[in-house]
Amino acid sequence: MTATILDGKATRDEIFIDLKARVDALKAKGITPGLGTVLVGDDPGSASYVRGKHADCAKVGINSLRRDLPADISQAELEAVIDELNANPECTGYIVQLPLPKHLDENAALERIDPDKDADGLHPVNLGRLVLGKEATLPCTPRGVVHLLRRYDVPIDGARVTVVGRGVTIGRPIGLLLTRRSENATVTLCHTGTKDLAAEVRRADIVVAAAGVAGLITADMVKPGAAVLDVGVSRTPDGLRGDVADDVREVAGFISPNPGGVGPLTRAFLLSNVVERAEQLAAESV
Numbered sequence: 001m002t003a004t005i006l007d008g009k010a011t012r013d014e015i016f017i018d019l020k021a022r023v024d025a026l027k028a029k030g031i032t033p034g035l036g037t038v039l040v041g042d043d044p045g046s047a048s049y050v051r052g053k054h055a056d057c058a059k060v061g062i063n064s065l066r067r068d069l070p071a072d073i074s075q076a077e078l079e080a081v082i083d084e085l086n087a088n089p090e091c092t093g094y095i096v097q098l099p100l101p102k103h104l105d106e107n108a109a110l111e112r113i114d115p116d117k118d119a120d121g122l123h124p125v126n127l128g129r130l131v132l133g134k135e136a137t138l139p140c141t142p143r144g145v146v147h148l149l150r151r152y153d154v155p156i157d158g159a160r161v162t163v164v165g166r167g168v169t170i171g172r173p174i175g176l177l178l179t180r181r182s183e184n185a186t187v188t189l190c191h192t193g194t195k196d197l198a199a200e201v202r203r204a205d206i207v208v209a210a211a212g213v214a215g216l217i218t219a220d221m222v223k224p225g226a227a228v229l230d231v232g233v234s235r236t237p238d239g240l241r242g243d244v245a246d247d248v249r250e251v252a253g254f255i256s257p258n259p260g261g262v263g264p265l266t267r268a269f270l271l272s273n274v275v276e277r278a279e280q281l282a283a284e285s286v
């Protein structure tokens with residue numbers, strides 16, 4: 001058996017066609033959405049992700065606001081840039097690229113973002129609204145995972161899902177999306193304290209691998225026919241590697257490749273969050 005590929009690039013292209021039409025409609029009303037990025041330091045990986053986000057903006061007609069800051073910036077200087085974007089009417093939404101250099105307080109920076117401009121959906125107010133079942137800006141990578149599963153008709157209702165990793169961008173929030181009544185999955189969240197990771201993965205109908213450990217999920221750990229989403233990224237001497245070993249595709253029913261799977265959708269939903277916010281503002285101003 002060879003797994004069906006959950007094609008993130010083709011799915012991203014579909015989303016971009018929709019977003020471009022919606023941006024054109026906003027522009028006809030005199031509104032151009034703007035995405036801001038705050039990048040601190042010169043980590044080449046982070047710089048490359050940020051470049052990708054601005055290239056995506058150009059494709060759908062969203063304005064880009066880049067704030068590239070030196071690695072030794074102080075917390076107060078970083079917060080002044082956040083305050084500027086909060087006040088800037090050209091900026092519909094923005095992100096602070098993570099991780100920040102160690103001397104900076106990530107949580108304090110995230111909390112200072114205006115929740116209405118939180119394009120990542122990672123502000124405590126938005127995560128809290130998600131927990132309460134209220135309307136919120138949703139985190140981009142979890143949205144991408146759910147969208148990809150639906151796009152390829154992978155059953156979610158009643159499915160057993162094992163998530164590997166409890167990080168804030170994906171592992172922690174994805175269970176919140178998948179256990180909503182509209183998704184109705186049963187979710188197990190694993191981390192380095194999990195006693196028998198192989199057993200937890202083996203009983204899953206859907207595996208979300210978000211640990212950032214190259215090749216962590218091997219074929220013997222996967223139930224035949226399961227859907228496996230490879231989210232984690234590691235920089236190795238052989239280049240970028242995902243969390244899922246190559247031979248998993250011989251066992252799985254569905255697999256999202258890495259690259260070419262969830263990554264492009266993370267970026268697509270970042271833009272989607274910005275367009276949705278601009279549409280809300282347009283509706284409020286009539």
Ligand SMILES: NC(=O)C1=CN([C@@H]2O[C@H](COP(=O)(O)OP(=O)(O)OC[C@H]3O[C@@H](n4cnc5c(N)ncnc54)[C@H](OP(=O)(O)O)[C@@H]3O)[C@@H](O)[C@H]2O)C=CC1
Pocket residue numbers: 141164165166167168169170171190191192193194197210211212213216231232233234262263264266
């Ligand atoms: N493709 C995409 O679109 C995106 C990819 N990513 C990638 O996804 C990965 C996760 O991101 P993020 O959540 O921010 O990362 P974090 O580093 O915050 O979280 C990693 C998590 O994985 C867990 N973990 C590490 N090793 C193991 C192991 N051997 N067994 C079980 N659990 C393990 C850690 O457990 P513990 O808490 O116990 O330490 C931690 O909870 C990263 O590689 C990141 O680059 C992130 C966002 C988007």
Ligand SMILES: Nc1nc(=O)c2c([nH]1)NC[C@@H]1CN(c3ccc(C(=O)N[C@@H](CCC(=O)O)C(=O)O)cc3)C=[N+]21
Pocket residue numbers: 048049052095096097098099120140169233258259260261262263264266267
């Ligand atoms: N505030 C914040 N929000 C994030 O969403 C965030 C972050 N910080 N820090 C880092 C992680 C990582 N992340 C990725 C986004 C896109 C790809 C992506 O598009 N990858 C392509 C390959 C890109 C390439 O080859 O360089 C792919 O998978 O096909 C990957 C990883 C977002 N993150």
Ligand SMILES: [Mg+2]
Pocket residue numbers: 099
């Ligand atoms: Mg971190």
